Amino acid sequence: MRHAKQYRRGSRGKAALFFLALFAFGIFSMLLPLRPTQSAMEKRELAKFPQFSVETLANGQYTKDIDTWFADTFPLRDMFFKLNSWVQSLYGIKTVEIVGTVEQGDEIPDAPFIKDK
Amino acid sequence: MVFSSLVFLCVFFPLQMLVYYLARDIEARNTVLILFSLVFYAWGEPFFIVLLVFMCFVDWGLSQFIYKYRGTGKSRFFLVLGCTVDLGLLAFFKYTSFLLGETHQWFGFPSVVPKIALPIGISFYTFQLLSYMVDVYRGEVAAQRHFRLLLLYVSLFHQCIAGPIVRYKDVSEQILSRHVDSQNMRDGINRFASGLAKKVLLANVCGSLASKTILSGALADQAKNLPTLENAAALSLWLGCFAYGLQIYLDFSAYSDMAIGMGLMVGFHYKENFNYPYLANSITDFWRRWHMSLSSFFRDYVYIPLGGNRKGRLRQCVNLLIVWFLTGMWHGAGWNFILWGLYYFLFLALEKFLIPGLQRLPAVFAHLYTLVVVFFGWVLFYFTDFTQGWVVLKGLFCLNGNALISFESRNILLNYLFFLIVAVIACTPLPRMLYHRVCSSTNGAAIALGTVLEWCLPVAALVFSISYLVGDSYNPFLYLQF
Numbered sequence: 001m002r003h004a005k006q007y008r009r010g011s012r013g014k015a016a017l018f019f020l021a022l023f024a025f026g027i028f029s030m031l032l033p034l035r036p037t038q039s040a041m042e043k044r045e046l047a048k049f050p051q052f053s054v055e056t057l058a059n060g061q062y063t064k065d066i067d068t069w070f071a072d073t074f075p076l077r078d079m080f081f082k083l084n085s086w087v088q089s090l091y092g093i094k095t096v097e098i099v100g101t102v103e104q105g106d107e108i109p110d111a112p113f114i115k116d117k
Numbered sequence: 118m119v120f121s122s123l124v125f126l127c128v129f130f131p132l133q134m135l136v137y138y139l140a141r142d143i144e145a146r147n148t149v150l151i152l153f154s155l156v157f158y159a160w161g162e163p164f165f166i167v168l169l170v171f172m173c174f175v176d177w178g179l180s181q182f183i184y185k186y187r188g189t190g191k192s193r194f195f196l197v198l199g200c201t202v203d204l205g206l207l208a209f210f211k212y213t214s215f216l217l218g219e220t221h222q223w224f225g226f227p228s229v230v231p232k233i234a235l236p237i238g239i240s241f242y243t244f245q246l247l248s249y250m251v252d253v254y255r256g257e258v259a260a261q262r263h264f265r266l267l268l269l270y271v272s273l274f275h276q277c278i279a280g281p282i283v284r285y286k287d288v289s290e291q292i293l294s295r296h297v298d299s300q301n302m303r304d305g306i307n308r309f310a311s312g313l314a315k316k317v318l319l320a321n322v323c324g325s326l327a328s329k330t331i332l333s334g335a336l337a338d339q340a341k342n343l344p345t346l347e348n349a350a351a352l353s354l355w356l357g358c359f360a361y362g363l364q365i366y367l368d369f370s371a372y373s374d375m376a377i378g379m380g381l382m383v384g385f386h387y388k389e390n391f392n393y394p395y396l397a398n399s400i401t402d403f404w405r406r407w408h409m410s411l412s413s414f415f416r417d418y419v420y421i422p423l424g425g426n427r428k429g430r431l432r433q434c435v436n437l438l439i440v441w442f443l444t445g446m447w448h449g450a451g452w453n454f455i456l457w458g459l460y461y462f463l464f465l466a467l468e469k470f471l472i473p474g475l476q477r478l479p480a481v482f483a484h485l486y487t488l489v490v491v492f493f494g495w496v497l498f499y500f501t502d503f504t505q506g507w508v509v510l511k512g513l514f515c516l517n518g519n520a521l522i523s524f525e526s527r528n529i530l531l532n533y534l535f536f537l538i539v540a541v542i543a544c545t546p547l548p549r550m551l552y553h554r555v556c557s558s559t560n561g562a563a564i565a566l567g568t569v570l571e572w573c574l575p576v577a578a579l580v581f582s583i584s585y586l587v588g589d590s591y592n593p594f595l596y597l598q599f
Contacts, residue, residue, distance in 0.1 A: 011299035014572050018306045021576045022131045025583060029127040063118075063160045071123045074587045084588030087581060091322070091536035095528050 034075035041081060047072040118160040119278075120375045121316045123586050126579070129157065130379075137383060143294060147269050150383070157274035158238070165236035168206070173271045175202055176246045177264045180253045184260035187253075196254045200247060207243045210235055215450035238278030240447055242271050244414055249285040251418055258286040266292050273385075275376040279369075281390035281410035288385055295384030305381030310575035312374025315367050317582040319540050323364035324593050326533055327499075330357030330526075331509055336502040346508045350523035354512045356530060362495045363540045366395065368595050369408070395544045398483035399475060400464040400490055411447070415440045430470065437469075438462055448498070453506070457498045464490055 028034070038045050050056065050065035057063075074080065118125050133153045140146045159166040179199040186192040210233055218230045249270070252258045261267040267285075269292060276283050297305075330353045332342040346354075373390035380387045390410050397403035404412050423436040438459075445458020468475050478486065493510075500506030511517050542548060552574075556567040 011303040014575070015299070015302045015306060017572055018310070018575045018579075019131070019134065021579055022126075023135070025579070026127045026131040029123070058163055060161060060163055063163070067122055067124050070127075071586060074123060074583075077587050080584040080587035083581070083584040087318070087584070091532060092534035093531040095531050 028075055029070070031075060035073040036075075036077060037073065039077070041078050118157050118274075120372065121313065121321075121582070121586065123583065124160075125157075126313075126583060126586075129153070134382065146383070147266065147292065150273060151265060151269045154269070154272040154274040154277065158272060158277060161278075162237050165234075165239075168210075168236055168239075169242060169272060169277075170268065172203060172206060172243070172246060173268050174264060175199070176250055177261065177267045180250055180260040180267075181262075183250060183253050187256055192254055196250055199250045203243050203246055203250075207239055209233070210239055212446075212450045241280050241282055242277055244282050244411075245271055245276075245285070248282070248414060248418065252284065252286050258289055261285075261289070275379045275385065276387065279372040279376070280408070281373050281376060281387055282414055283387050283410070287388060291385050297382065297384045301381045301384065305378045306575050307378070308374050308381065309378030310578040312371040312376075312378060313582050314578035315374065315543060316371035317585050318578075319543055320364050320368035320371055321585070321589070321593070322533075322536060323360045323367060323540055324595075325589075326529070327357050327361040327364055330354065330529065331361065331499065332505070334500040334502060334505055339502050339504060342505055343508060346505055346512060347517050348519055349512055350520045350526040351513055351515050352522045353526035353529060354509050356526065356533075358492065358496050358499070358509070358513070360533075360537075361499050362492055363537075363544065365495060365498075365595065366391070366544055367540065393544065393546055395488065395491070396484070396546075397487050398478075398480060399468055399487055400461065401468050403487055403491060404461070404465070411444070415444060419443060434466060434470065437466060441465070449501075451501045453497055453501050453503065457494060460494055460497060 036046060037048075047065070047069045049069050050062055052062060056065070118129060120126075133149070136153070137146055137149045140149050155166060155170075158169060176199050179195045179202075182195040183192050183199070186195070214230060214233050217227060220226055221228075221230050249258075249261075249267070253260045261270070270283075270285055270288060271277070273283075330349070332338065332345065334342075370391040377387050377389070388410065390408060392406040392409065394403050394406035397406050420436055420440045423439065424432055425436060426433045441458040441462035442455065443458070444461070445455040448454045448457065475483075475486065496506060496510060500509065508517060512519050515521055552570065555563055556571055558564065558567060
């Protein structure tokens, strides 16, 4: 009986902590002054809140652009970037990191190329 | 909207939970769920929300007649009418472009192939509506008298766009009355958080690795991709196909986990959709563990009504062929999906009729055989362009004149080595077993550790997932083709 009570109390505490974190992120993400407009790390201007139009609303572009703006200008984005980079650094053994798609390069010439005079 | 988006995690979901629990009675709570579900769907498909509501309205109206005239020919007539409307709309939106593309290629007609947009989740909610009408026809459940409650069942954002395919009879009572105790809430949080981490931290990275190594697989990219694929080292191709196999399981099961978790948080109990399919010891066993809500749908609404195994071996074989042809088609409008379904038909028929002993192989060989069949099945599934698929298939065995290991492929393997080990472990029950072992231990230190894990892991999953979503733009939605 005592164990069941403790378990229930533990479950409530867990739910409280999880929803506290969820709501904290929710409120934090809505603090517009904290949203950056430029990224010093990436050296670029971040996405802007989209202009409303009936056409973009109807074809889904408006909500898609809000998603982009919301993620791109997330408060403390540089901190989250660093956290994500740290997680990525644990993926494996870093020798040389392959970024992007590996495509075939130009062939290496096997003889010296002599320009016509 | 998708579960793994920041707008969903930071705005939609907390707001929905807050408003849901501020609502006093079940009526108000159902209204909250309907409104939020419509916004959820309309966020990604502002136009096709009309189609969802229309199909639901038609089926609601027809189901009243199916129920009223149950046991008579009229009931059957209304059922056939409802199925024709639903399947007709599904066929129109999902297969018209594909079929006209084929006739254009072979006969030059039509001169221009129309591009018809595929409404998100149409395959899932159509099947839900079909199961509802058939169950009403069979007398297994009464027709829902209130349109808004049927709309709640069909549009409920937990399962509307990516499953599991929830049967109306499984939730009909929960729509009217449901209760959430602390155990449900705890389990719901665990399922949601683990699903979120699985999708964002594991599946997305697997997807990124697959697209890096075996590229897009799409016909439109053929000219661009072929030279790279022809020269890619075998190791790189093995890694890509392997990563895709991991991605599709982790991604799909993660969505089901999140749906089940969110359902538990508001009192809905959805059935499991995956049961560690990569531990299967035969293809038959694999399909008992993979996308169980789809397999059971085809079993109950196609295979058994066709006669199942009750009308002789030949008829059983034909029934299986029909089911697997449809299973392939359901996954996408493309020949590779149809062939993928027939590929599984071959192995299932092989296990059932020709070599039943396959299922009695020693465990190691049985698992190995299953994994090899499933692996090459995913290769077929991935490449909508057969030319690229064939090049990759040959490249896996160095038959393109490609190297076994190259500098890049070795580096990619090393760069992702620990991640791949974690992703493989995540496909097994090991993490869950370990977690339960720690949390249920009576040892003093284990209790403390268990409590910390129990409380902190869901929050950690949330924080790391948000950091990934802020810091990485690769977040695909695999179910668009379904």
